[in-house]
Amino acid sequence: MWMAGWLALMLVMAVAGRETTRDLNVFQIMEVRSIIGLFLLYPLIHLNGGVAILRTSRLQLHVARNLIHYAAQLGWFLALTLIPLGQVVAIEFTMPIWTALLAATLLGERMTGGKIIAIVLGLIGVLVIVRPATGAVNPGQLLALGAAVGFGISIALMKFLTRTENTLTIIFWMLAVQATAGFIPTLFVWVWPSAYLWGWIVVIAICGTFSHFCMARAMLYADATIVVPMDFLRVPLTATAGWLLYAERLDMFTVLGAALILVGNLLNLKTAGATPVRAGN
Numbered sequence: 001m002w003m004a005g006w007l008a009l010m011l012v013m014a015v016a017g018r019e020t021t022r023d024l025n026v027f028q029i030m031e032v033r034s035i036i037g038l039f040l041l042y043p044l045i046h047l048n049g050g051v052a053i054l055r056t057s058r059l060q061l062h063v064a065r066n067l068i069h070y071a072a073q074l075g076w077f078l079a080l081t082l083i084p085l086g087q088v089v090a091i092e093f094t095m096p097i098w099t100a101l102l103a104a105t106l107l108g109e110r111m112t113g114g115k116i117i118a119i120v121l122g123l124i125g126v127l128v129i130v131r132p133a134t135g136a137v138n139p140g141q142l143l144a145l146g147a148a149v150g151f152g153i154s155i156a157l158m159k160f161l162t163r164t165e166n167t168l169t170i171i172f173w174m175l176a177v178q179a180t181a182g183f184i185p186t187l188f189v190w191v192w193p194s195a196y197l198w199g200w201i202v203v204i205a206i207c208g209t210f211s212h213f214c215m216a217r218a219m220l221y222a223d224a225t226i227v228v229p230m231d232f233l234r235v236p237l238t239a240t241a242g243w244l245l246y247a248e249r250l251d252m253f254t255v256l257g258a259a260l261i262l263v264g265n266l267l268n269l270k271t272a273g274a275t276p277v278r279a280g281n
Helices: 002-020 026-047 050-054 061-081 085-092 093-105 113-130 139-161 167-189 195-221 224-246 253-270
Strands: none
Touching: 002 061, 002 085, 002 195, 002 224, 026 050, 026 061, 026 167, 026 195, 050 167, 061 085, 061 139, 061 167, 085 139, 085 224, 093 139, 113 224, 113 253, 139 195, 167 195, 195 224, 224 253
């Protein structure tokens, strides 16, 4: 259920990102998103004990994780301006490879048959949907791939933090670190947004803040190698959004790829038997 929230919010944010990057610099979008996100998070912090829950003994790890995540987000938004939306999301789905490898290596998570099948079928499904052509590599593709690696590292570190940190603590430090990192660059590129763009920026802030809340909660209840393959569903969902909003064709390859992704996820969930690892956070 938490991953369903992540999927829905990330899908909406992809569309909002496409709309805003047409007229605004990526640094500005991310800075305003982080600042608004802090205001959105405050009521939850207040209801869960106030600023006391934000104390952490792992500040260096929070900073390292969120600088990596910030760089990955920059690459992701920039890629949206260079290559089609569906291609950005599809390339992003090399991410589970890096997350699974890091989770198995650093966190000691076991690579079961179900997890491996989910990852393999998911990647095959992505390839079926995208059907990559040979030829020169677009810089946007390299940016999307770099972002995928960064997201994979970030998610593995998030899973590590959920062992001791409150979900709200993780999200607060994400927003605080990224707002600090992007403040100076934003001053040099600032352009006052129109009312239309402000609306999309608020959407990005809401989706960006609470999608990570959903992901952190999902990580609380299951291994990263179980949670992350479920994110493959974002590829067919994005393809459907492209068909509905931008009249992009939804062909048999997309349907076949979506079926492979769904089968992999169902097999993974059936064999996982995941149980809560830390409740009440």
